[in-house]
Amino acid sequence: MRKNNAIVLIGSLREKTHLLLESELRSSGITDLAASQGAVLAALYKHDGRLPMKEVARLVRRDKSTVTYLTDRLIDNGYIQKEKDSADKRISYVTLTEKGWGIQGLFREISNRLNETFYSPLSDEEAHLLEQLLEKVDQGFLPTGG
Amino acid sequence: MRKNNAIVLIGSLREKTHLLLESELRSSGITDLAASQGAVLAALYKHDGRLPMKEVARLVRRDKSTVTYLTDRLIDNGYIQKEKDSADKRISYVTLTEKGWGIQGLFREISNRLNETFYSPLSDEEAHLLEQLLEKVDQGFLPTGG
């Protein structure tokens, strides 16, 4: 029967994929982007390059203060800008710069390579099954939170 | 076909289980133990309450300097002690105190509850399958590292 080792395996896999992503970024010549900052860019690519801070926080599942930190780093390195909403001055929109858009293709490649590595030990059927099981467990947690 | 969302799901599940563990510790009245420190205790319970620092680092998959930090916190709170190996003075053994042994039962309960919550959306067969798939993927990563 079950070995109760899924939680440990998930911790292990989270760490390994994180390290692999960092390593892929480095070997693609990107030295000024951490994986967590990459998550912000990925969210922007999916949303026409423009999102309010609050949405970024929700999409990357980080505290809003963390998102302030992450976006400040991305601004430092020229990947994004911030601009205030003119109607509601509480809101700041994060938008991709040219440099930010410029690495979208690279990003897709890295994402593909990451997924190929991850899924490589599995058949197509097994990959599909794993996703279904993970989704089931993930949704089992009460306040889905995203 | 597959949706390439396993990596994101694993990140989500890692976070949720981590938060749930912290929450279980708090509601069991344990306020002076972080989840990562719990991992050190769990490793000790599995090894007669005595391990060299290096082994702790390997078992909890943390850098040795992190383990120094974690064990110092556990010593502060009275859960463990350190003692130098008399033969090889480079080696420090971490050992459980009475207080450390005292919460072993509680720890097992928390671990059980955590696993019940995690596996609850799955049938026995699905749970077993999920473990097998996760193991396959985990072993697919090159330098297993533990």
Add this chain to the structure above:
DNA sequence: GATGTATAGTTTGAATTCAAACTGTTTTTA
């Protein structure tokens, strides 16, 4: 045995994260 290398662990500094307190703006309510 002296010298060089490897090993175990600690210290220090930087990065990342969250929570709490705070600022400024908008909405609600009295």
Add this chain to the structure above:
DNA sequence: TAAAAACAGTTTGAATTCAAACTATACATC
């Protein structure tokens, strides 16, 4: 409309983590 509450985001402080440099000890080789 004035006061209160809610909201978006930032600042600050603490916790956790890793990597690099360091200390001390043990092993290897000459």
